[in-house]
Each structure stands twice: as structure tokens, then as C-alpha cells.
Amino acid sequence: MAKRTPKRPMVGVLLISTLWLFASAAGAQSPRALENGQVPLMTTPREKRVAIIGGGAGGASAAYYLRKYADETGIKPSITVYERSGYLGGRSTTVNVFDNASEPVELGASIFVEVNRNLVSAAKEFGLTMDDADKSRPEDVPERLGVWDGQDFVFTQPDGGYWWWDLARLLWKYGWTPIRTHNLMKSTIGTFLKMYEEPYFPFRSLSQVAYDLGLTNITSETGEKFLEANNIRPPFSTDIIQASTRVNYAQNLPFIHGLETMVCMATDGAMSVRGGNWQIFDGMIKAAGATVKLNTTVQQIRKTDFGTYVLSSKGKAPSLSPTVQEHEYDVVVLAAPLQDASITLTPRPAYVPAKIPYVKLHVTLLTSPHRLSPAAFNLPSDAAVPSVVLTTLGPDETPREREEGVGRAGFFSISTLRHVVNPSSNGDEYLYKIFSPARITGADLARFLGFSSSGGNDDDDDDAVDDDVTWIYRHVWRSYPYLYPRVTFDDPLLDNEGLWYTSGIESFISAMETSSLMxxxxxxLVVDDWKKEVCNNNEEEEKVVVKAKL
Structure with missing residues (x-):
């Protein structure tokens, strides 16, 4: 009887089976029940769940570019945006004058400029109409722009708004200092724009990239000292540049850092989106294909033992469930100042951004048939008040910080935005916007517009409307940080894994564009990390395949 040869073990089959199991384990997480009984979806390295907290410039840009970069690599993210308010756009939002949807007016960020690469590019991609920032200014006022020190106008010009200056008139009054300022601004902004390009982009450390570019030499000094070091001195610095730092950031030159001072002077090509700048960020989130949860507050971010994150959130609107919902994500992007978010981080991450003071900015929008009163600005009765009034400190005033820094002027700016038609009277009226560190009272409005404060517009009832103030809307923003000199800034990664932060850039430069940049x-950075993960998984799979063949 012939001897039977025993069958060889099916090593190759077993190894291939092991390979399949290994690949499945590496590419998918086993379902884990959450506290509320939900079971998270299984994911692969090419399917990632991302939560973005905040629907403003930073959050919308994170969603938009995450989708764009991921699509280039074949990775498929599922993006959810949590926004505690009822709209997208953050501090870029509009309100409707007389509740008329055809008369929107910016309540927050009003303009962007031609060097704002992300905003300009996105607005063009989404087919939005961009208008010159001065397009709607009333033409019936001889002087368009003035800088007032609480007693006198130290500078006026017939054209432009606070976004651009008449160079010829500046040269006539201040000599060559405006030219030196413009050249210094162009050089400084040119250096900053390198942050968009390799080898500086992307950056894991904002402090390091600022240092590498030499920008910490500018952020380490006050605007006053930086300007003096570059032979830019009063009266130009205090009349013109300080008026710009006040209207843009509510700060005087001895307290704001030098880089933000230069940003205030980068006003070339100022523009806005017709209908509201918020449309840029709404378009970004739509282009990202993100799920949006409005009126939803995130209460806790809890990191699991598996390296994922469980978000606990609760709806605020009556139509939303009042119960706490929990959802699991691979990556979380916190795109709002952590100190204002009231979110518990469990466990405490390796790095927690320090609390910094924010400006409390009062915005007052109103309509009136009255022009600004010459008497309010110590002008002759037959003089015309500029349609845009910026303020600075008088030569006898000591610069102070925070709310006291406003000085005797009492406000940072009053802008006559455009003509509007009152639907009740069909009369032509003026639309005004006021920035101030404190509430503008009815008595203030009566003084600015030259009418009697009796009849409802007094301090006790300063929201009442009548024939003098026909519509009024107030809002208080925590608008931007006090931009004191500093050389270190919050980095974008909080826990060395998947918890990211965009708002650290606000103490470096606070603007829609820089939030978008971050x-x-x-x-x-997130997509680059995913690509590394995919490559590592592929390498491990190749090793197993090689072993199987052996």
C-alpha cells in the first residue's frame, strides 16, 4: 500500500485570512456603545469623522479646506459644524434696517481688503458680488472723512472712508511720513503673507513661524515704539495711525502691538460682499458638504481610551431636543475662543490656552432724517460734518488703555453709511453706525444729530423711536482681544493628537482673513496626519503580504 503524503498546512490561506482580519482591524474601529446607548459608525483611514465647533471664519474655513485637501488625497471626511447661535458667520453678520430684507447692514466685520487671499478667492468662487467699500456713501456731504480729537478736527479729506486715505492731502500736511508708513506697511504685510506658502505653511507652531519670519520683533513692541524706531512720529502717528487702531481695534498706539498697527494701515482695495460678508462663510460650509447644527451648544469634549472624542451637546431652540446628545468623532476643531465657549475638556489636554482680555465693543445702528450736527463737533453752524468721523486723543490727553482709552471724544467712530427710505413716511433718511466702548445714550444721539432729547430719546428710554431716531439696533460684541505686545501665541494643536484650536491667532492678528488662514x-495639518496614517497602514499591510508570500 502506497504511503500517503500528509497534506501541508494551508499557511498561505491562513496568512491571507490573518491579513484580511488585520486590515479590517486597522481600518475599522469595533463598535463601542456610548453612554446614551448610541453605537458609533465604523470608520476606515479614508473615512474620518470631524466635529468643528464654531461657524465663523475659522470654523467655516477649516471645513472648506478640510474637504478640499481631503478630496485631493481620496480621504473622505464626514464634517459636522456646531454653532451655538442661529446663524453662520460668527462676528460677520447683518441685520435688516426697518426689518426690510432688502436693506441689510453689517453688524460686525464690515470690510476686507485685496491682500486677504482666502476671502477674495472664496467670494469669487461662490460668485458673490463685491462692492467698493465706499460705494454707498452719501454724496451730499462735502467732506467725506475727518479725524476728531474731542475738540477739533485734526484732519479732513473730501474722498474716501476709514479704509483709504488721500495721499496728496496727507503729504501736504505731514510731509514724507505717510510715504514711509506706506512702505513699512507693504514690507510688513509682505512678510506676513509668507505664512501662506512653503516652507512656512502649514505650521504647527504659530510662535515658531512668527519668530522664523521675524514678526515677533514687531509684535514684541507697541505700535508707538515700532513707529518711532522707523522714524514715524506725531502728529501723523497720533492723528492718522492711531485713528485707525482705534476704529479697528479700540486701542491706542502705546498699548497695541506693532504688527496689528501695520495691519490697520493695509486698506488698499477695501471691499465688502453685497448682502453681507457672512455669505463667504456660509458658502464655505456648503461647499464642504458639512452637516450644520445651529442653536447647539457643546458642553463637553471627552477623549476616549481609543483616541477618539465624544462630544456632548444640547440644543437651545424650542424645536431641538433639550436632552444632551453624544456623538463620537476622530478629530475635533475648536474654532471659537475656549475661554468663552464654556466647554469642559476631559481629560485636561496637554496645552490649554491662557485667558486673555477681549474688547467689549458697543455697536449702535440707527436711522434718522438728521445729518450730524456741527455743534456737536465744535464747528460753525453752516459747516458740514464729515460723513465718517474717526477719533483720536487730543495733544493734552494722556493715553490710557481699555475703556478709558476712548478719551474725551467718547466714541471710536461714527459712520454715515448710506441713504435709506423709511417705509412709514417714504422719506429719505441716513443710516448711521457708531462704535463705542460704552452704551450710546439717547442724550448722546440728540447731541450728535442736533435735536432735543425730550420725547422718548432720553437716558431712561434711549431705544424708543420717533421722528428723530426712526429705527435703532444695538449689539455688544466681545470683538477681538486687547492686542498687547507679546512674542508667544497659542498653537493649533492642544493634545498632540486630534484636538485642534484656531482662535490662538487672534492675539497675533485678529481679522476675518487670519481666522480663515488658521x-x-x-x-x-489634519489631512497631512491622515495621509501619514494611511501610508503607515499600507506599509504594515505590505509587510504582512510579504510574509504571506514567504
Whole structure:
């Protein structure tokens, strides 16, 4: 009887089966029940769940660029945006004058400029109409712009708004200092724009990239000292540049850092989106294909033992469930100042941004048939008040910080935005916007517009409307940080894994564009990390395949 040869073990089959199981384990997480009984979806390295907290410039940009970068690599993110308010756009939002949807007016960020690469590019991509920032200014006022020190106008010009200056008139009064300022601004902004490009972009450390570019030499000094070091001195610095730092950031030159001072002077090509700048960020989130949860507050971010994050959130609107909802994500992007978010981080991450003071800015929008009163600005009765009034400190005033820094002027700016038609009277009226560190009272409005404060517009009832103030809307923003000199800034990664932060850039430069830059930067870093993960998984799979063949 022939001897039977025993069958060889099916090593190859077993190894291939092991390979399949290994790949499945590496590419998918086993379902884990959450506290509320939900079971998270299984994911692969090419399917990632991302939560973005905040629907403003930083959050919208993170979503938009995350989708764009991921699509270039074949990775498929599922993006959810949590926004505690009822709208997208953050501090870029509009309200409707007389509740008329055809008369929107910016309540927050009003303009952006031609060097704002992300905003300009997105607005063009989404087919939005961009208008010159001065397009709607009333033409029936001889002087368009004035800088007032609480007693006198130290500078006026017939054209422009606070976004651009008449160079010829500046040269006539201040000599060559405006030219030196413009050249210094162009050089400084040119250096900053390198942050969009390799080898500086993307950056894991904002402090390091600022240092590498030499920008910490500018942020370490006050605007006053930085200007003096570059032979830019009063009266130009205090008349013109300080008026710009006050209207843009509510700060005087001895307290704001030098980089933000230069940003205030970068006003070339100022523009706005017709209908509201918020449309840029709404378009970004739509282009990202994100799920949006409005009126939803995130209460806790809890990191699991598996390296994922469980978000506990609760709806605020009556139509939303009042119960706490929990959802699991691979990556979380916190795109709002952590100190204002009231979110518990469990466990405490390796790095927690320090609390910094924010400006409390009062915005007052109103309509009136009255022009600004010459008497309020110590002008002759037959003089015309400029349609845009910026303020600075008088030569006898000591610069102070925070709310006291406003000085005797009492406000940072009053802008006559455009003509509007009152639907009740069909009369032509003026639309005004006022920035101030404290509430503008009815008595203040009566003084500015030259009418009697009796009849409802007094301090006790300063929201009443009548024939003098026909519509009024007030809002208080925590608008931007006090931009004191500093050389270190919050980095975008909080826990060395998947908890990201965009708002650290606000103490470096606070603007819609820089928030967008940090959102884009975080998106690039996240996708780069995913690509590394995919490559590592592929390498491990190849090793197993080689062993199987052996």
C-alpha cells in the first residue's frame, strides 16, 4: 500500500485570512456603545469623522479646506459644524434696517481688503458680488472723512472712508511720513503673507513661524515704539495711525502691538460682499458638504481610551431636543475662543490656552432724517460734518488703555453709511453706525444729530423711536482681544493628537482673513496626519503580504 503524503498546512490561506482580519482591524474601529446607548459608525483611514465647533471664519474655513485637501488625497471626511447661535458667520453678520430684507447692514466685520487671499478667492468662487467699500456713501456731504480729537478736527479729506486715505492731502500736511508708513506697511504685510506658502505653511507652531519670519520683533513692541524706531512720529502717528487702531481695534498706539498697527494701515482695495460678508462663510460650509447644527451648544469634549472624542451637546431652540446628545468623532476643531465657549475638556489636554482680555465693543445702528450736527463737533453752524468721523486723543490727553482709552471724544467712530427710505413716511433718511466702548445714550444721539432729547430719546428710554431716531439696533460684541505686545501665541494643536484650536491667532492678528488662514492651516495639518496614517497602514499591510508570500 502506497504511503500517503500528509497534506501541508494551508499557511498561505491562513496568512491571507490573518491579513484580511488585520486590515479590517486597522481600518475599522469595533463598535463601542456610548453612554446614551448610541453605537458609533465604523470608520476606515479614508473615512474620518470631524466635529468643528464654531461657524465663523475659522470654523467655516477649516471645513472648506478640510474637504478640499481631503478630496485631493481620496480621504473622505464626514464634517459636522456646531454653532451655538442661529446663524453662520460668527462676528460677520447683518441685520435688516426697518426689518426690510432688502436693506441689510453689517453688524460686525464690515470690510476686507485685496491682500486677504482666502476671502477674495472664496467670494469669487461662490460668485458673490463685491462692492467698493465706499460705494454707498452719501454724496451730499462735502467732506467725506475727518479725524476728531474731542475738540477739533485734526484732519479732513473730501474722498474716501476709514479704509483709504488721500495721499496728496496727507503729504501736504505731514510731509514724507505717510510715504514711509506706506512702505513699512507693504514690507510688513509682505512678510506676513509668507505664512501662506512653503516652507512656512502649514505650521504647527504659530510662535515658531512668527519668530522664523521675524514678526515677533514687531509684535514684541507697541505700535508707538515700532513707529518711532522707523522714524514715524506725531502728529501723523497720533492723528492718522492711531485713528485707525482705534476704529479697528479700540486701542491706542502705546498699548497695541506693532504688527496689528501695520495691519490697520493695509486698506488698499477695501471691499465688502453685497448682502453681507457672512455669505463667504456660509458658502464655505456648503461647499464642504458639512452637516450644520445651529442653536447647539457643546458642553463637553471627552477623549476616549481609543483616541477618539465624544462630544456632548444640547440644543437651545424650542424645536431641538433639550436632552444632551453624544456623538463620537476622530478629530475635533475648536474654532471659537475656549475661554468663552464654556466647554469642559476631559481629560485636561496637554496645552490649554491662557485667558486673555477681549474688547467689549458697543455697536449702535440707527436711522434718522438728521445729518450730524456741527455743534456737536465744535464747528460753525453752516459747516458740514464729515460723513465718517474717526477719533483720536487730543495733544493734552494722556493715553490710557481699555475703556478709558476712548478719551474725551467718547466714541471710536461714527459712520454715515448710506441713504435709506423709511417705509412709514417714504422719506429719505441716513443710516448711521457708531462704535463705542460704552452704551450710546439717547442724550448722546440728540447731541450728535442736533435735536432735543425730550420725547422718548432720553437716558431712561434711549431705544424708543420717533421722528428723530426712526429705527435703532444695538449689539455688544466681545470683538477681538486687547492686542498687547507679546512674542508667544497659542498653537493649533492642544493634545498632540486630534484636538485642534484656531482662535490662538487672534492675539497675533485678529481679522476675518487670519481666522480663515488658521482654519486652512489646521485643515492642512489634519489631512497631512491622515495621509501619514494611511501610508503607515499600507506599509504594515505590505509587510504582512510579504510574509504571506514567504
Amino acid at each position: 482654519g486652512m492651516n489646521v485643515a492642512r
